[in-house]
Amino acid sequence: MKSFLSLLASLALAGAAFAQTPQPPEVAAKSYLLVDLTSNQPLAEREADAPADPASLTKLMTAYIVFNAIKEKRLTLEQTVAVSKRAWEERKGGGSLMFIDTTMQPKVEELLRGMIVQSGNDASVALAEAVGGTLDQFVAMMNRQAQAWGLKNTTFKNVTGVTEAGHKSTARDLAVIAGHIIRDHPDFYTLYSIKDYKYNNIAQPNRNLLLRRDPTVDGMKTGYTEAAGYCLIASAQRDFPNGKRRLLSVVLNTTSMEARANESQKLLNWGFQAFDAIRLFDTSKPMVTVPVWKASAKEAKLGPAEAMYVSVPRGEGGNLKTNLERTDPLVAPLGKGQRVGTVRVTTASGTKVAEVPLVVMEPVEQAGIFGRAWDSLRLWIK
Incomplete structure (x- = not known):
């Protein structure tokens, strides 16, 4: 932070x-x-x-x-x-x-x-x-x-x-x-x-x-x-x-x-x-759920590192846009709080208002040896 x-x-x-x-x-x-x-x-x-x-x-x-x-x-x-x-x-x-x-x-x-x-x-x-x-x-x-x-x-x-x-x-x-x-x-x-x-x-x-x-x-x-x-x-x-x-x-x-x-x-x-002051995100809810490779679970929950507010001129809150930039592919293991991207808030014209880290909200363990091998092959083909 x-x-x-x-x-x-x-x-x-x-x-x-x-x-x-x-x-x-x-x-x-x-x-x-x-x-x-x-x-x-x-x-x-x-x-x-x-x-x-x-x-x-x-x-x-x-x-x-x-x-x-x-x-x-x-x-x-x-x-x-x-x-x-x-x-x-x-x-x-x-x-x-x-x-x-x-x-x-x-x-x-x-x-x-x-x-x-x-x-x-x-x-x-x-x-x-x-x-x-x-x-x-x-x-x-x-x-x-x-x-x-x-x-x-x-x-x-x-x-x-x-x-x-x-x-x-x-x-x-x-x-x-x-x-x-x-x-x-x-x-x-x-x-x-x-x-x-x-x-x-x-x-x-x-x-x-x-x-x-x-x-x-x-x-x-x-x-x-x-x-x-x-x-x-x-x-x-x-x-x-x-x-x-x-x-x-x-x-x-x-x-x-x-x-x-x-x-x-x-x-x-x-x-x-x-x-x-517009509250954009809540740390108790994921912003997005994405696939994870070589993992014991199929997906990871991602969200902001903390609750995020931005101050905007009164009545302008509806003109904000949220963009996620993240690392892909995500490969296990993933620790809680590990940064995997950025949450960027912009105006409709694209001017940056604020940004915070995009992090893993719950840990994702590594899969067993056969699961990792299979995903390695899939990633190679991909």
């Missing part, structure tokens, strides 16, 4: 292959990206690969590394963390804080809420030190993960997002990180929907204004520095007759908290209204 980044990079904008291409709204942001996470297709973008200061959107990767550590049982939610002088010194930088100090031993779960809801730089440092031992080692972990995902335009220099030379990312790369949190750590993703958090008798609201304005928005993260402007990644899930759809918007370098919320809302509403 393609990585999330390669899907975003290789798939054309969903409307581009169709005669009636929806025009995105005017967006007052230096760069932006709207992605349908149900189909992994970008719907609209501007300067999505331009390097930018990610500000506190950096903390998405910080959180992902911490989530991995918890999943791998290198850290627990109930574990307490000693607050270092380095974490306490974050209050000197003028950024967002959870307001922990060196006399406290907050739990990992409390620090996660402080980092995600309150965007606390001090909480981010404390968690990074707990996982990586040192900030330098943790930053190296962040960059290795970015490299593993193929994020060629992202380099991390710190765990908080404070402005630093060489610390950069892009709207597309940040969408990949956010998408991985939603997919890989759905239980932790719920933390991004918390509207308020109180710690050390200091209550702070989540700065993602859309959490209070749109009930379908359930995360993700805000960011601001003078260099980055006001930034927001927002994700919304809405119900439709053919199932749930999730969109993710990234807006970078807007002029205010209101602007980043308004531009994100504009993109989300447009994406849900202008596009349909």
